[in-house]
Structure formats: structure tokens, C-alpha cells
Amino acid sequence: MKNNKTKKQEAKQYEAYVKEFTPKPKVLVNGVKAFITGGLICAAAYAVQTWLIRTMNLGEDAAKTWVTVLLICTAQLLTGLGWFDTLAKFCGAGCIVPITGFANSMVSPAIEYKAEGPVLGVGAKLFSVAGPVLVCGITASVVAGLIQWCMR
Amino acid sequence: MNHQRGKQSIVFSNRPYVVGAAAVVGVKEGQGPQRKWFDFILEDDIFGEKTWEKAEGKMLKKAIDLALGDGRVPEKQVDLLLGGDLINQLMIANYAARDLQIPFLGLYGACSTMTESLIMGSVFIDGGYASNAVCAASSHYCTAERQFRMPLEHGNQRPPSAQWTATASGSMVLSGRRSPGRNIRISAATIGRVVDPGIKDVNQMGAAMAPAAVDTLLTHFRDMDRTPSDYDVILSGDLGNIGKNILIDMMEKQGCPVTEQYNDCGALMYTDSQDVHSGGSGCGCSASIFSGRVIKEMRQGTLRRALIMSTGALLSTISSGQGESIPGIAHAVVLEAEGGE
Secondary structure, three states: OOOHHHHHHHHHHHHHHHHOOOOOOOHHHHHHHHHHHHHHHHHHHHHHHHHHHHOOOOOHHHHHHHHHHHHHHHHHHHHHOOOHHHHHHHHOHHHHOOHHHHHHHHHHHHHHOHHHOHHHHHHHHOOOOHHHHHHHHHHHHHHHHHHHHHHO | OOOEEOOOEEEOOOOOEEEEEEEEEOHHHHOOOOHHHOOEEOOOOOOOOOOHHHHHHHHHHHHHHHHHHHOOOOHHHOOEEEEEOOOHHHHHHHHHHHHHOOOEEEOOEOEOHHHHHHHHHHHHHHOOOOOEEEEEEEEOHHHHHHHHOOOOOOOOOOOOOOOEEOOEEEEEEEEOOOOOOOEEEEEEEEOOOOEOOOOOOOOOHHHHHHHHHHHHHHHHHHHHOOOHHHOOEEEEOOOHHHHHHHHHHHHHHOOOOOOOOEEEHHHHHOOHHHOOOOOEEOHHHHHHHHHHHHHHHHHHOOOOEEEEEEEEEOOOHHHHHOOOOOOEEEEEEEEEEEOOO
16 A cells, blocks of 8 residues: 555646646636626626616615616526526636626526425525635625724 | 456456447537437437436436347346446436336446446356346436536536536447347456546546556456457547547557557547537446447447447545545446458
């Protein structure tokens, strides 16, 4: 039996060897795509917000809430129609980082586990993707809040 | 008489006949370059069922029914059903077996299940413990994705090394008795060892399995005292484009180059334009190409002797969640065409 150290070294060597055969992800192209599509989503959201404030005479806070709701609803609809994953394949972080990604991560397991019933299927799996993000995000915000409070 | 060759290989003195075979594939696979070799292509991957799992079960049963029809073996005369899939506790194969009412042994070898079942079936028939046996394996993109990865509609980008689980089922009917026409027989097999090169990335399955495939190939040639040129074709299961190139490179470094006759079902299943990155994977990938293309080519006489080797990545959602590396395995089976010359 080989000891753990040599095993780990061998695994590392093999990993480096495998890398020679693996095509590199197109980081630059993907980055540019994400930048442009993400920017477009945000610009569109901003345009809607401006329209709500100017034409519909909404307050800024109310307009922001409506825009958020609109983004979430659009992402949910696109997920339900089966278009979001195709879109995300092209846009990458461009449509995952805005709140649209969050909406998608809630709806996609909901659709997936419909067959297992409304409670133990959808209910249990609804947060299977978004849950860990929420837990870590909220924890991080508490820590950040504590730091800010200490610095006062 | 001793049927063992070396430690891992066996030869069959009665050499079981492959009397029937069939491959059923999904929409995407049916649009791929192997289209003409498949017996049935689904119009819709849900196959008229309510859940993906039921659809896969129906697909597996369809492949078995078609193979029985192809071999003209009535269901009642089948003594044994051997097979498996990727879904927890072999859900798919269990449901297909429930519908078929043939004595059933479920097998799990991850994506290596097709040759695993062929080896088991051959042993039963060679030893006289069964007259007719069905060997089958299945995978479905939609059932595997939800179990091993993310929900289908979840928006994410797959890395270049990722492989696409093939929606496909393959089935072969083995028999102790010959059938009319050209005969295909199983003459030998090599049972693989588990080899774990330490890969932890679930998107590097081909690389995780390649060393196991190399190990089985080298052992096979040593045990059987053969070289790659003794075969018209050597086909691995689902190493994909990356794993295939690793295998070619490793075999060359071992002084046993296989370039001429070697290919991989995962690399054959799709074209680049189908956007599957490193190729196909899943039990059905090798099962459908072996049962579809290889058997038909042997019947047509373009192949005389084939070495088929399904490859499996023995991971689970628990093992990858706990950060464990992926053990690989590969089993090889020798198919020989007889007569017609």
C-alpha cells in the first residue's frame, strides 16, 4: 500500500498531465460576453426605473422595488419556458450575477422536483441551489455589519 | 478445463452467441453522426411519460423488446435479465424488470455496466446456467443531470472538459444456441480493477477513467498474449475527447500504441456543433453504440473481431460532496464474427 504522501503527489502529477489535454475555457471571450449582456440587463432595468419615476410618477424607492420584481418575474418566466439555460450558456455571469440568476436558481429546482409533490418535492428542494448562497450571504452580511459597528 | 487467462481474463469454451441486439436513443443522439446505426430514435425525450425516470425505464424496456424481436427469442424463453443504470438503487432497471417478468440481477458499474452485464451473461451461458440471457444498460440526460448535477433549467456554463450524459439504452440477447445467418460470439473478457488516479473534479470524468481503461487494455493484451493489431476495432465506453487522447498517449508511452483501430463511443456520439464539449458519457453511450453500430457492422462483415470496453466513473453525489477522488473501472469483452466468408 502506498502512503498518502506519494499518492497525493501522483494525483498532482496526473492532474498536471491531464491539463495538457484539456482545452482552456475562453475566459476573455466569456468575460466580454458577460460584461456586455450584464450591462445591457442593468441598463434596461435602469431605463424602466427612469420611465417609472418620470412617466408613472412613482417615488424612487417604489420604482426600484418594481424593477426588481420585474427582473425576477422575467427570469422566472424565461426559466419556465426553458429559455433561461440557453441564455445563460451565452451570457454566463452576465445574467447569473444580477437578481435574474437568483430567480432562476429558485424556479429551476421547483420545476425539476414537481414530480415529487408540492411539499416534499418543491417545498424541500426549492432552496437546494439558492439556500447555500442565502446562508453564506446572510452570514457574511452579519459579519460585515459587526465590523462596521466595531469601527464606529 | 481452466477458463482463466492470467489473473483478470477469462475465455469461454462454449463462446455464447449474440443473437439479438438493439439500441434506442434520444433526440439529440438521433441527430448525431451515429444516427443510422440506432434501431429506434425517440421523438421526445419524455417518451410520453410523466417523469424522466419513467421515460428512461420505458426506453430501456423498448431496447430489450427490440433486441428480443431481433433475435426472435420469445420473452418466456429468457432465463435471465442482467442490467443497470445510473439512478439511485437502480430505479430504472428495476422498473423495466418489473414490467418484463424475467428473472433479474441488477448490476451497477456506473457507465461500465454494459460490458459488466455482457461478462456476467456470458459466464451464465457458458457454464450452462442459462440458455438465453438479456444484457442491458441505460442512461438518460435528464435523470442523470438532476441526480448528479444541477436542475435542468438552471443557468450555468459547462467547462470544456464536461461530458454530456447520453439519452440511450442498449440491449443484447445472449444465447447458447446459434441463430441463422452470420454469428457473433463472445470469446473472451477481461474484468477490470478499480484504478483511482486522484481526480476530484466531476467535470473531468474522462481523465478519471482513462488510467483504468489503460490498465484493463494492457492486462487484456498480456493475459491473452495479443496485440492491438489482433483487433479490427478497439472501442472504449465514454472517455470523451479528452480521455480518449489521454488513453492514446498513455498506451503509446507504455509501448503499446492503439491509434489505428482505437476509438471511443463518447467521442463518436456527437459532433462538435452539438455543443457537448468533451463528448458523451453514461451507460447508454457505450451500450447503444455496441448494441447498435458494432453488432450491425459485424453482421455486415466489416468487422471480424472487436474489443469493446465500457468505462465507469464510480462516483456518487455523496463521494463528490465529501471531496473524495473518483475511482475508475473498465471491463473488456471480445466479440468475434463467424461465417460469411
